[in-house]
Amino acid sequence: MKDYRVLFEKKGISKYISHLDLNRCMLRAIRRSGLPAWYTEGFHPHLYLMFPLALSLGTESICEVMDFRLTEALPPEEILQKLNAALPEGLHAFAVREPHDQTQDICQAEYLVRLSGSALADLWDAFIHQPQILTQKRTKKGLKEMDIKSMLICESVIQESQELVLMLLLPAGNDGNLNVSVVTDAFQNFAGKPISVNAVCRMKIFCRNQKEFL
Amino acid sequence: MFPDKLKSYLLEVQKPSRYTGGEIGQVCKQKAEVRFAFCFPDIYDVGMSHLGMKILYSLINERKEYWCERVFAPWPDMENIMRREHILLYALESGEEIRNFDFIGFTLQYEMSYTNILNMLDLAGVPLFQKDRGEQIMPLVVAGGPCACNPEPLADFFDLFILGEGEEVNLELMDLYQKMRGHASRTEFLKAAAQIEGIYVPSLYEIQYHEDGTVKAILPHDGAPSHIRKRVMTDMNQCYYPEHVVIPFIEPIHDRISVEVLRGCIRGCRFCQAGFLYRPFREKSAGTVCQQAVTLCRNSGYDELSLSSLSTSDHSQIEQILDQLLVYTAEQHINLSLPSLRIDNFSKSVMEKVTTIRKSGLTFAPEAGTQRLRDVINKNVTEEEVMHTCQIAFEGGYTTVKLYFMMGLPTETDEDIKGIADLTQKVVNLFYDMPDRAKGKLQISISTATFVPKPFTPFEFEPQAEKSEILRKQAVLKKAIKSKKIKVSMHVSDISQMEAALARGDRRLCAVLYDAWKNGSHLDSWEEFFDASRWYEAFQKNQLDPAFYANRTRSYEEIMPWSHLDYMISRKFLIHENQKAHQAQTTAPCRETCAGCGANQCLGRPCF
Numbered sequence: 131m132k133d134y135r136v137l138f139e140k141k142g143i144s145k146y147i148s149h150l151d152l153n154r155c156m157l158r159a160i161r162r163s164g165l166p167a168w169y170t171e172g173f174h175p176h177l178y179l180m181f182p183l184a185l186s187l188g189t190e191s192i193c194e195v196m197d198f199r200l201t202e203a204l205p206p207e208e209i210l211q212k213l214n215a216a217l218p219e220g221l222h223a224f225a226v227r228e229p230h231d232q233t234q235d236i237c238q239a240e241y242l243v244r245l246s247g248s249a250l251a252d253l254w255d256a257f258i259h260q261p262q263i264l265t266q267k268r269t270k271k272g273l274k275e276m277d278i279k280s281m282l283i284c285e286s287v288i289q290e291s292q293e294l295v296l297m298l299l300l301p302a303g304n305d306g307n308l309n310v311s312v313v314t315d316a317f318q319n320f321a322g323k324p325i326s327v328n329a330v331c332r333m334k335i336f337c338r339n340q341k342e343f344l
Numbered sequence: 345m346f347p348d349k350l351k352s353y354l355l356e357v358q359k360p361s362r363y364t365g366g367e368i369g370q371v372c373k374q375k376a377e378v379r380f381a382f383c384f385p386d387i388y389d390v391g392m393s394h395l396g397m398k399i400l401y402s403l404i405n406e407r408k409e410y411w412c413e414r415v416f417a418p419w420p421d422m423e424n425i426m427r428r429e430h431i432l433l434y435a436l437e438s439g440e441e442i443r444n445f446d447f448i449g450f451t452l453q454y455e456m457s458y459t460n461i462l463n464m465l466d467l468a469g470v471p472l473f474q475k476d477r478g479e480q481i482m483p484l485v486v487a488g489g490p491c492a493c494n495p496e497p498l499a500d501f502f503d504l505f506i507l508g509e510g511e512e513v514n515l516e517l518m519d520l521y522q523k524m525r526g527h528a529s530r531t532e533f534l535k536a537a538a539q540i541e542g543i544y545v546p547s548l549y550e551i552q553y554h555e556d557g558t559v560k561a562i563l564p565h566d567g568a569p570s571h572i573r574k575r576v577m578t579d580m581n582q583c584y585y586p587e588h589v590v591i592p593f594i595e596p597i598h599d600r601i602s603v604e605v606l607r608g609c610i611r612g613c614r615f616c617q618a619g620f621l622y623r624p625f626r627e628k629s630a631g632t633v634c635q636q637a638v639t640l641c642r643n644s645g646y647d648e649l650s651l652s653s654l655s656t657s658d659h660s661q662i663e664q665i666l667d668q669l670l671v672y673t674a675e676q677h678i679n680l681s682l683p684s685l686r687i688d689n690f691s692k693s694v695m696e697k698v699t700t701i702r703k704s705g706l707t708f709a710p711e712a713g714t715q716r717l718r719d720v721i722n723k724n725v726t727e728e729e730v731m732h733t734c735q736i737a738f739e740g741g742y743t744t745v746k747l748y749f750m751m752g753l754p755t756e757t758d759e760d761i762k763g764i765a766d767l768t769q770k771v772v773n774l775f776y777d778m779p780d781r782a783k784g785k786l787q788i789s790i791s792t793a794t795f796v797p798k799p800f801t802p803f804e805f806e807p808q809a810e811k812s813e814i815l816r817k818q819a820v821l822k823k824a825i826k827s828k829k830i831k832v833s834m835h836v837s838d839i840s841q842m843e844a845a846l847a848r849g850d851r852r853l854c855a856v857l858y859d860a861w862k863n864g865s866h867l868d869s870w871e872e873f874f875d876a877s878r879w880y881e882a883f884q885k886n887q888l889d890p891a892f893y894a895n896r897t898r899s900y901e902e903i904m905p906w907s908h909l910d911y912m913i914s915r916k917f918l919i920h921e922n923q924k925a926h927q928a929q930t931t932a933p934c935r936e937t938c939a940g941c942g943a944n945q946c947l948g949r950p951c952f
């Protein structure tokens with residue numbers, strides 16, 4: 131029995147697969163791959179599969195993580211090759227390792243965001259330098275007003291000819307999540323006009339002390 | 345794939361992967377000579393559960409030069425975007441507009457999906473009426489499936505219908521098309537196609553009516569045959585079955601691998617259209633079933649396998665199949681389910697085999713509350729058998745039982761309705777009389793549906809009960825139920841009258857269907873979208889009465905709108921069965937005695 135952590139990309143049309151559907155999709159892929167997956171004991175055994183950090187529908191990623199267990203140790207290349215042969219378009223595993231960090235260590239994630247517009251840089255600058263950045267956050271009890279200023283770290287801003295390209299660092303994991311859409315919605319409100327979000331891609335997942343989740 | 349234009353809207357709709365394609369198992373081709381858009385006239389979640397579509401999709405794609413793709417009805421959120429942004433209905437594999445395909449093929453599974461067909465053709469930018477499609481040979485709009493046994497309410501919209509099982513005839517049709525395209529007009533092609541057995545070209549038939557609105561004559565012209573006979577695959581072990589299926593990202597209604605174990609049914613329940621349409625009874629051997637099941641599980645990765653048919657436990661080797669398969673499924677952590685277990689031959693050993701795999705609620709369909717009425721409908725289940733099965737189930741630890749009944753059956757009285765309550769109460773008592781009953785809380789639920797008489801059944805002559813009558817009977821049932829352990833779910837809707845009218849409708853209903861759609865009807869099988877007033881208005885506008893089709897008794901001599909379609913069930917047999925029904929006489933299952941329906945003529949030997 132051996133635990134493995136697979137890193138994979140979720141790009142192209144696979145970004146339309148919801149988290150719940152991804153779980154089923156991966157289950158079947160592992161079953162198709164012929165890898166000796168480990169099942170839980172008991173009356174209803176199920177394949178052990180765990181995603182430490184969910185990804186929003188519509189967001190691409192180059193750093194997704196999935197943990198599972200095999201009944202025997204296998205060379206990483208073989209795991210990658212078998213798994214990739216069973217994955218649908220857009221999903222691609224690129225690394226296999228032993229899990230190092232724990233799910234609860236996750237605290238931040240980095241996103242590349244592309245907003246449509248040729249002159250948005252000043253507006254964005256004004257937006258993040260407000261004394262407060264108020265948003266409506268949907269909770270179980272309805273809409274809640276929240277100041278996200280302290281949670282939002284903007285690492286870089288580049289105005290390209292048609293797009294404003296942002297690199298954002300946002301809270302993630304068990305202690306609190308901030309969705310990119312909350313930020314972009316707030317920006318739209320601030321701008322007072324619709325700004326379409328062309329693409330969002332998760333680039334990295336971090337533990338405390340800015341260490342990458344491994 | 346999907347059109348580029350859609351990209352900016354996909355995140356605005358629910359479950360966007362309904363519209364993207366790209367699933368494991370989909371078939372894409374670089375080039376293809378004949379392109380077939382297989383349209384399921386309901387949403388993706390429903391269509392992707394459908395076994396017939398999986399079979400025919402793979403079958404066509406086995407041919408290198410043919411390419412079959414999938415098309416589903418969009419949910420309203422997506423439809424609004426498509427209409428607003430002028431995006432035409434496309435096929436999921438290529439993302440290309442289906443109006444440029446050679447064939448646009450619909451499967452007719454239930455009557456209330458007919459308006460979806462019109463809506464999909466409209467979304468595709470294809471003229472709805474066959475006569476408006478011109479002499480260009482493509483696209484040909486075709487349909488098959490069980491409701492093709494009376495396709496008259498759709499006759500004006502289709503180039504042709506495919507009767508019976510499609511495994512051979514679909515390819516024959518495509519072969520003919522490939523040969524004739526380039527030099528033949530639409531009409532020329534249709535005339536030639538009408539010569540293929542199982543192909544019905546409605547435009548080659550003139551329908552004359554009596555003054556009272558019944559059919560007077562059905563007159564073929566241009567060399568079309570006077571009767572069109574359904575196609576049957578005679579050897580199920582030789583019959584094509586796919587090794588790969590498309591595996592959806594979202595969870596469809598039935599999320600599992602299905603292996604068809606047999607076709608037809610030996611039972612002859614007089615209300616059940618499928619039981620007659622799919623005759624004769626034909627099985628796959630145990631070896632074939634197991635081999636197909638293992639292949640499909642392995643290729644798909646599914647952990648849910650179902651052995652499907654009208655009545656799986658009637659397979660002569662069912663225990664052998666289960667014994668063999670259970671070894672494999674246990675080892676591979678696969679759930680095996682038998683969705684069509686029958687109450688009467690639910691043996692203890694089969695039961696034990698199934699319970700080792702999964703323990704959920706049991707569903708039974710006694711269909712009628714008294715023995716007399718069960719004899720009328722030829723549902724050969726006795727009260728002892730119901731009790732016996734429930735006892736086994738309770739002993740096996742089941743505490744949830746669902747019972748299905750019909751209301752408005754021919755000859756039904758209030759005694760029969762009260763019988764539903766009595767029978768259910770006996771099941772409750774049975775549970776509490778068991779000394780070593782399971783700990784769980786007993787839950788018995790009854791669900792009732794309004795009976796809809798269908799073509800090619802012994803009840804095709806019968807009137808459907810009026811809504812007021814059904815409402816009254818529901819009140820009778822509610823009053824008769826005493827125990828709090830029994831939950832009843834009944835609802836009455838005008839849907840069943842529309843279903844009954846369309847099921848036995850004639851060609852004049854094409855105009856009604858069109859107007860109902862124009863009035864905004866579609867997704868009618870979804871309760872939240874059905875609006876009876878749109879239908880009643882459409883009937884009124886065309887000076888037709890739904891009751892004429894749904895609630896009228898037809899004489900044995902009447903020419904039915906489907907009288908020229910030959911499903912190998914003789915009229916003589918249907919009349920005889922109808923008479924026996926009115927005398928509450930049963931007919932034995934085919935395996936015991938042949939009742940002489942005529943279906944064995946395709947085999948050229950007795951069925952058993």
Ligand code: SF4
Nearest residue numbers: 934938939940941951
């Ligand atoms: S021919 Fe006889 S055995 Fe065959 S389906 Fe008809 S009634 Fe049943």
